[in-house]
Amino acid sequence: MREEAENLDISDVTANWVNAVVLQAQIEERVKALADLSHTPLFFGRLDFTRPPGLGLAEGAAGERFYIGRRHVHDAEGDPLVIDWRAPVSTAYYQASRKNPMDVALRRRFGYTAGELTAYEDEALSGPAAEAAPAADGEHASRLLQQEIERPRVGPMRDIVATIQPEQDGIVRSGLSGTVCVQGGPGTGKTAVGLHRVAYLLYEHRERLARTGTLVIGPNRSFLHYIEQVLPALGELEVQQATVADLVLVPGVEVRGEDEARAATVKGDARMAQVLRRALRSHVTPPAEATVVVRGSRRWRVPAYEVEEIVTQLLERDMRYGAAREALPHRIAHAVLVRMEQAGEAPDDRVQDAVARNAAVKATVKAVWPLVDPAKLVLRLLSDAPFLAEHAEGLLSEEEQSAILWAKPARGVKSAKWSAADAVLIDEARDLVERTHSLGHVVLDEAQDLSPMQYRAVGRRCTTGSATVLGDLAQGTTPWATRTWAEALRHLGKEEAHVEELTAGFRVPREVIAYASRLLPSIAPGLAEVRSVRESPGSLSVREVAAGATLDEEVVAACRSALAHEGSTGLIAADVRIPALAAALEAAGLPYLSPGQETTRESRLTLVPASLAKGLEYDYVVLDEPAAVVAGEPDEPTGLRRLYVALTRAVSGLAVVHEGPLPEVLGVPEQSGNARTAA
Template identity: 30%
Template sequence: MTDSDHTTRADTAEVAREIAVEQAHVDLVYAELAKAQARAGLVEADGLARGRTDRTGDVRDEELTGLFERDALVFNAARRRSTLDTQYEGLVFGRLDLDHALSREGAPPDREVRYIGRLGVRDDDYEPLVVDWRAPAAAAFYRATPVEPMDVLRRRVLRCKGPDVVGVEDDLMVAEAPDDLVVVGDGALLAALTRSRGAQMRDIVATIQRHQDEAIRASARGVTEITGGPGTGKTVVALHRAAYLLYSDRRRFESGGILVVGPSSAYTAYIERVLPSLGEESVTLRSLGDVVDGITATRLDSPEVAALKGSLRIRRLLARAAGGRVPDAPQVFRAFVAGHAVRVDTPALDRIRSRVLRDRQRNLATKAVEAALAEAAWASVREGDRAEFMDRFDGHLEVEAFLQQWWPQVDPREVLLWLADPELVRRHGQGVLTPDEADLFAASMREALETGTWSVADAALVDDLAARLGTVQDAPSEERGFYEIEELDDVSQFGVAEVGPSAGSAGGAGSRTAPSEPRERLLHGRVEGPGEYAHVLVDEAQDLSPMQWRMLGRRGRYSSWTVVGDAAQASWPDAQEAARAREEAFGSQERRLFHMDTNYRNAREIFDYAARVVRAEVPDADIPAAVRETGVQPVEARTTAAEVAVAVRDAVEALLEDVEGSVAVVTPRRYAAQLADVDGAAGGRVVLIDPMSTKGLEYDATVIVDPPEITRESPGGIRVLYVALTRAAHRMTVLAVD
């Protein structure tokens, strides 16, 4: 921050002149950008023109070469044009005024002006007009301080709206400014933080401080942990680290990809533009509810159910379900093979299943189980020629029909739905779950079937089951002759076998019942194996359950990691169990820690209120120092449950008068229906949101509805209330409900 004793305050006319100077340079940059776009378009057109031929028949080698050149030119030109098209918003955001003589005592002045932006732009003489923010030449923009100026006289932040410069803010890095250097504003960092926030997080590359920059540029290897309380910029630092890694080691991270995982779909929608706006597209952005392909979840379980599903002990229930009988499948095999009546009873089938699954995944064990069934069938006969029997058994239509029902390819989502049957859950959960817990779990699966929606916690369970079962294999496309089709349609009663008592009412993969519409939604798409990434970035890491850490660990076996979190905001109750699962996901990689201790988001009056609340139950909470004051204390009001909608509307109207940007109404589930019409009000400036979904988000003002109810319904109790109380930058109203 600039020392106020050495800051020259510019008057209005000077500010206007400074903006005009910067506008002239920005206009030049955009003119060059337009030229670059035109050149990219010409290259693309030239590529399309290459390789064309009017010939028919065989294509000669030179024609193939022309086609290859065309495709390469078109691809690269289109990619370049797409990159240029994304750079119009805030392309130039910074300026450095340097004097390289500062570090050389007695040397004459050696001045340079260097503009910083989202990508490098050069003029026709190949002179740099803008330096890419990730380039070494831009490092001083982030690292320079009055203590260590790095030859910087003045650091200027340009505030732009599209191609228009609307303001400038300066930090002075030397004790005394040269006479020709105008310094504008009270400092770039606080000016950026006091401006309104929109519906998506603004890119604050321009205001990253030195200690944040050190975290961004830390080694790409191992595990980089970024900790700190609310409002300390952890998320922005982590996202810019992802962009920097792509820039600094493009081959590794562009080919391997970066997985960014946030707590909710609201969070991912909020930040989705940050990385693309920096020119990086090799990033997969997922919320915890859609990390697994084939699962999209936003619904939250009750705290009791979420704790049950997230604990590692649930793996024993899943293991037994994955290795158990398929509901409604036949439990006895009967067929007529090579002149012999064959019968394999239930205990023998159970032994086959247990033996095969000892070292194989279920969906990859069809051949092994068929061979084991053949041996059991021969053991039940032991008459005639064994080789002839085995030969006839292989490919026998009745055997195939039985295996399709008894050993089908099993979708992991279907296995989880089997557990909607409380009797099945109690049987598989014996010694793992209490009867009450078994009923809670089964009820949560019935809720999924009734609503056609998964819960966020279900995604990790499906992933665990997928790892046990293996990827569902596509059926071979065999063509059968006419008589074989006739024979298959007329399979004898031996082929359908004896169906034992139903193991569950949820229906299995062998069930003939047509799926209902909610079930179709639950099973839409396909669950694939976990992708492998070069880097995994996890935000709000303190909230991950042990099962969710295992889910991410499968995707990060060979990855480096960036992990962002704050224990005081945790919604997961058992920190020790989560820590063990987290360490297992990281493996033996080296660790480094960066701690952020300054709250730039919240006005001090708001943060002091939130800190008092959380310290009452979490005395060792990591409380950062808030650096900004508004002079306005949070408003406390009271209402009744019947009048809560009126009270919220009044509070929102008052806040809309006080702030220019967004207002969030943070409500527990109890009042969500009553307040539904608030969402989207004032031209989209007002949003209705639940406390858990506020993680990682920020607003200009908030209305916090019924704090005790938020504490009661939230998995993390007071810690989740603390999150809600630290979302507002400028104003907050806390509404108690009698």
Template identity: 30%
Template structure:
């Protein structure tokens, strides 16, 4: 069959499927507006189905796999899409959901005539692949067809053609789903068992964030009867990043998953009893000028986020519990005696797995019930005597102290074990913050951990937790999240090579993986970068030369582009050259998203003002910004992590701005670019960049 005849065949088949989708959409009636709860739930399910059908009408499928099961005489064409679509009368599948077991063949198969298998609910199914076809459908129209495999006609040159075509497209201001181009190594992670803490080390542009989001969609499909979207949570580094990834899950038909930052979540867990200290802005301190690695290692974030500090917190909690109960007998009236051993046994046997302060509350209630029972059994009626007994009961209850998380955390600063870890200045400032009801970012993990150990959480446990940019998390942060699950079910992803928050994050994945038993965890590496051209990736890899983090350098897909430009200029010319470069890129029209990365917030503001005065429409990204609008953007390099742009201009690649310990920061800047990268420097070029030939 020629390409033309195949295209015509697929167009006809596409129109047939679209006609069935339209029939099903027309059959859905108007929304229910009454008060009946059952009808409301039915309407909600119907509305979700309507939304899935509307997505399918725009792009019903993206792939075709002709699979011949063993013992069958002919192959069956299987069309793979974002959502399954069945015939409205026969219920035969017109489109197979990409998460279905058989669809795994589409992602796992890379050619060859050997038999293949997949795991179905009924066991292993074997067979042979006759055709693997990529299809691009946009707004109900077939735009592109690529056969990546035809049995008996091996042609490796077309294997990556469809992938390279998609990678070459321009970016907008939102992260896109990758369901049509999921690679074999990515699919293996997505389909990993639910009851594991999955750690993903992924180089810049390896698709780790989208893999994590697709994993959520897969888990909801595969374990629909055991987990729910409402009991999942995504942790991202900031609100702007959450806005950037916000379109992926709805496009995959998934909603109602909580998306937050660790700071917001922690303050919520602490019931807003603390607020972040405005003077504790670690971003400004750590990034506005180069910092030595030794200084980062001694930072409060590293110390308070360590497992040594957690051990000190655990010891404090154990000491509080051991001394919580009075050692004297309680005698509300003469002859009515409650021994310390009895009180202790009540504390230990009454819901002993409950948090400490909940058990304290339960114990106080039991003391009251004990007294009332004893009073009645003795048939006592003296009201004055009972009033005195109740006063003694209240006094005895007060001897069982009640703590808040901030009170216990402040008192922890006086313990010898903490004095051996933290400098006196930090311990003093911590106690001061607790009195003021404020907290530094590094205080949140121990505070939340103490809160959960004392009071538990008012929220249901999480079915699954996703942590993005996890290289910037401390072990203590992960421990606080572990308390919110019955058993480990996490997707923890990041890149040690982008660990720019070394003052708070980890230096090795072992710091986090060691928190889990081997049977409860899995570790994956994604070292293939799909974002940038070969020239950009090879340039960025050179920036990291000699870092020695034990992480493989990024391997680019075979997508060549323009060479990386490194341009020297005089300081007084810098702003003009930035403007001239952007004007040329803008007039060219090849790039939908352009970023200018500056080393500091102040330098970015100066660039933005210069561009605005020249009539260029640019947006300036500031700390704590909640949305990224696309187009032309000026952003401090330390706020650009997680984003990507068609073209990137690094405005100040000077030795004065990027010292030997800033390799990861410059690497982050370089790897934001998909197609074009240019660096300017005035005076001495940073030693992180090798001289260009």
């Protein structure tokens, strides 16, 4: 297929050189999309149907065989060799079961090692073979499926297209028109589900989304780097990725400050939107005098009260500030044209446009409805106490106003020490002035950590589109973290969204997730505990530092032990402990990476600050001093949620090393010498 695209001759099929350039660019994109991916097989399954799929049973109708893969592959005659996993016929590969075979006689799974086919496994779903086969032992009896889920993780996140489960597939294939919110605990695959949903929607609605655009929003750059190869592996190269900070980036506004927790919480509160709205509209003032337009020898007068009526009507229409300002001169010009017609003249649209550009009309607009720079508006709110008090009255208390006021007023926009929360306020003000462009679909991951104002910023990017919201309420680690999805969806502007909950865990071993779930009653009461399908005895160890040893020594020893196994290792610690552990690893001769750097077979250890651990996963995790992770946050509930995140990053094994007491809610694991293993 790639060679066919490369050898296309377009010399005689284009009308002009412009068309030729465009067509050549499209061909180059096609060739790029058909590039080989090392160690990524094109097909991973096969379906043998009892009859043609989607058709009624007809006498003599022969069954068909389809290979299922990441992308569509056809031969030189155009006949399909591999069916795209997103095609309707592929649904049966993920959804068919013996209870509901969906006309599938046999499902075959293929196993690969380093890109080479090394095994296959057949599952009879209907017919005599299915009746003779023994009953499946559990929901996930497939050995190849289990091996693929447990395969060591080296490098960035990979797709799960070969292991998508029925409950995940239902979310992936949900329609474009509706917004879906996915609540999923650690290891339930919510991030992968969101990314595969984008790939599916691009397959089903390619032309529409090509016009409107798609965007994946992650919590930080490390996370985006970790997931960036999933969509290209599925043949989707045009999906943009960004953080919320990237979305609200404003030229000339450099974020180089940091708010205290109290100030950031108030700035992120949805009430700030109303404060900004009031402050912006305060710039609109009643006209002081009539507007007099001179055309030739005639003077046309629009009295001040009539201009004020026009201004009031525009305000009542709740238009954006900029759009209303653009409409004002045309409204005044219309009033002048009415007078011209009453005087017997016959003005047309060209006359109205000329009047709207008249110097007197421009002067009135400038005085009544002046231009407002969003950054300057926010600057004045944060540095002018009387101005803030006037527009925050009844919305923010005096204490809250004091929390967000700058100690030293900035001399200008460029000299101001803006924070991330300030940038979101500027984005809100910018939208009040001029409408933000809306995309066709937005995926928002780790959504539980967003403030109401950040939700509004994301919601503005999909007002005419839909969204996939992914998160876990138990992993909220900001002071303003989401408490309920209903509240979050309201701020996002997607109250009609359907909320799905994933409770089956595929990544974190049962022993590890059960230990971490002891925190749930304290951090997210009422939230369902993840039920892991993977039982891995010995995957959890909790080790107290032995007498005569140091914490750093024990942590280094735990890292060496983890590195003896295949796969990646993450050393997670409180941010304040990172410098000491970095020095200890260097002294021990253990090279390490920082979050965002890609692991390789030669360099498999990553030193991870607890604040950056969310969304990442490692085969083996060494967790340093849980009490320090908790103490590193402003309050205990937030600290326990941060600890919950750190405890659930392991795919194969978790070693907890501590010197001080463990948080009381974790309880005391069973003792086994110096190393204590939690049941």
